[in-house]
Amino acid sequence: MYSSIHRRAIRPLSVMIVAVLFVLLIPFQAFGASAWAPNTVYQKGTVVTYQNINYECTQTHTSLNGWEPPNTPALWKLSSAPVDTTPPTAPSSLQSPSQTTTTITLTWQASTDNIGVQQYRVYSGTTQVGTSANSPYQITGLSPNTLYSYTVRAVDAAGNVSTDSNTIQVRTAVPVVDNQPPTVPTNLRSTNTTNTTISLAWDASQDNIGVSQYEVIVNGQVAGTSAQTTFTITSLTASTTYAIAVRAVDEANNRSANSTIASITTKDTVAVAGKVLVGYWHNFNNGSTNIRLRDISPNFDVINVAFAEPVGDRATMAFTPYNATKEQFKADIAELRAKGKKVQISIGGAEGTVEMNTEADKQNFIRTMNAIIAEYNFDGLDIDLEGSSLALAGGDTNFRSPTTPKIVNLIAAVREILSTKSAAFQLTMAPETAYVQGGLVAYGGPWGAYLPVIHAFRDRMNFIHVQHYNTGSMTALDGRSYSQGTTDFQVAMAEMLLAGFPIGNNPNNMFPALREDQVAIGLPANQSAAGGGYTNPADIDKALKYITKGISYGGSYVLRKPTGYPNFRGVMTWSINWDKVANFGFSNPVRSSLNSLN
Incomplete structure (x- = not known):
């Protein structure tokens, strides 16, 4: 091969200087790295650019709007970033708007930084007493009628620390002698x-x-x-x-x-119902197939009508049948119910962002959802919130007691709706994997954001079918990563809910196992139904036999419970419409597999 070494020439010094300056003036980007984009599968180690800064993917995932690299440190880290030596500006206007006998609340004006402020450190004298992602911050465990001195410093992602804010001295409240008991509940x-x-x-x-x-x-x-x-x-x-x-x-x-x-x-113990096949029916025309509700395949036990969606805001819900009159649609539901089917209304979906950030939002949601359920006599409520509908706010770290308003209000709203329904009214959920199993590797933002909702209803929820598609690879209980669309993935993701898992890999913070009959898996009906995750029926059958009976197919993932989980609930698919397009190539074999397990 001809070598370029024979053609090497000494370049003029001026040319070399110009070349060096050209490189230094290029915005900091990895050569060949593409710009970050939503709805894209990113593998661990992939480098992207966002706002002229490089980020390296730390967890394989499918990106969504709202998951931009600076917003999701659980997914991205700075990659070979230029050295940042510029500290943030000092927080300003530090003050204490409220005090109790044992707490002091601090507020301050945010700092600015050339890249971005990561956190604030709160000091009492020279001792750091806490950190906060933003203002306000409450200090607890203090002594009554005691004077304390506080300052705050800002810290950026590179660890640069600002100078101190102004110093304030605050006294906790004087205890009030209280011998008066509350009134009786x-x-x-x-x-x-x-x-x-x-x-x-x-x-x-x-x-x-x-x-x-x-x-x-x-x-x-x-x-x-x-x-x-x-x-x-x-x-x-x-x-x-x-x-x-x-x-x-x-x-x-x-x-x-x-x-x-x-x-x-308490109620009598009842036998767990047989294995269920759940399907979503489109209340819209997306090019799959137009099908009346009454004409769906008899393979399905539970039909989730997709979707009730917000109108005007993100909490006022509405639903109108798209291919039948209201009376025809109600008759269709009655006919399916007469055949022993459950017809539920599902909220959200990929494009229906539902958020209840205020008490008014919550009340609007309750009022309109109760009206929809009553008008059509739906048998249950399915929660299929995606994208930004659920995300943990900064500082919300306890799934047993969430503080994020949209999560707290969702739980309260669903509780109020259920309180007016009979015990036969069903509650089901269809989250994406990042919002549930993703909590194993990180808890924050979208990662693990469904866990507080699941936990709040673990004694009332009929079953959950996490979407095992459009997810990329996920980490399982054995610490290994498994790819969507495989038998190993179905088994590994299911067992995380059947066995429980440590949140953020912290063994002292376990998400408890759900009942066997509460866990199902969600899969696309054909390859056109989702961007990824389609699993052929033969591999679904292998997964079901291993999950329920411990019959191994020789895969890489090994069940923690070798005998399996016999009361495992079943399979969900997106969707009934795509299943018909595939000439029932999903529901026929999967129905047969489920029947063989009963």
């Missing part, structure tokens, strides 16, 4: 019972200072506490009557008298 009632749980609600107590919590008393013993006027008692015995009361506790630990005792009986 009233109207204690059960909002739902299962064979092992009783959900309660009651009317709030009043106090001269403030009620701090309620104690729930079961058969004379305190079974738990709640800061709200609701509580669910778990781990009960079927067909058993319990004597239940509540009492209020104020900040000074004064207790009210017990409420009137309610005698509530």
Whole structure:
């Protein structure tokens, strides 16, 4: 091969200087790196550019709007970034708008930075007492009537620290002598019972200072506490009557008298229903096929009507049948119900962003969803929120007690809707993998954002079918990454919910397992139905046999429970319409596989 070494020449010094300057003046981008884009599968290690800065992918995923690299540190890190030595500006206008005997709340004006402020460090004197992603910040565990001194510093992603903010001195409140107990809680009632749980609600107590919590008393013993006027008692015995009361506790630990005792009986133990095949029916024409609701394949047990969507804002919901009159559609639902099918209304979808950031949003959602459910007599509610509909705000780190408004309000709204329905009314969910199993590797933003919702309804939810498609690869309990569309992926992702998993790989923060009959898997009906994740029916059959009976297919993933999970619930597909396009090439074989497991 002819070598270029024989043609090498000494370049003039001026040319070399110009070349060096040209390189230095290029905006910082990796040569050959493409710009970040939504709805794209990015593999771990891929480098992209965003706003002229390079980012390296740290977790294989499919990107979405709202998941831009600076917004999702769980997915992206700076890649060979230019050295950033510029510190943020100092936070300004530090003040304390409120204090209690044991807490002080601080607020400040945000700092600015050439790249971006990552966090704020709060100091008492020279001792750091906390960090916050933004203002305000509450300091707890303080002593009453005590003077404290505080400053705040800003820190950017490169670790540069600003100078101190202004210093303020703040005194905690003087304790008030309080010997007055709260009033007795009233109207204690059960909002739902299962064979092992009783959900309660009651009317709030009043106090001269403030009620701090309620104690729930079961058969004379305190079974738990709640800061709200609701509580669910778990781990009960079927067909058993319990004597239940509540009492209020104020900040000074004064207790009210017990409420009137309610005698509530748990339900009988019932056999788990057979394996279900769930399908989504399109209430729109997307080029798949137009099909009347009454004409769907009899293979399906549960039909999710897709979708009720927001109008005008992101909380006021609406639904109108697209290919039938309202009366025809209601007749179709009645006909399917007569055949033993469940017809549910699903909310959200890929394009229906549902967000309840305020109390008004929540009330609009409750009002309009109750109206839709009542008008069409739907059998259940399916939660299929995607994109920015659910995302954890900064500092929201406890799935058992979320603080993100849109998540807190969603839980409260669904609880209120369910409180007006019979026990036969179903609740199901269809999240994407990042929002559930993604919580194994990170908890923040979209990662793990569904976990507070699942946990809030773990005793009421009928089943969940995570979308095992449009997801890329995901990390499983064995620490290995598995690709969508494979038998290993179906088994590994299912067992994370069947066995439980450590959030953020922290063994001290476990997301508890769901019941076997609450877990199903979601798959596309054909290759046109999703951007990725299609699994052929033969591999689905292998996955189902391994999950339910422990019959190995010799794959890489090994079940933690070798005998399997016999009450595993079934399979969901997107969608009934795409299944018909495929001449029932999904529902026929999968129905047969499920029947063989009953």
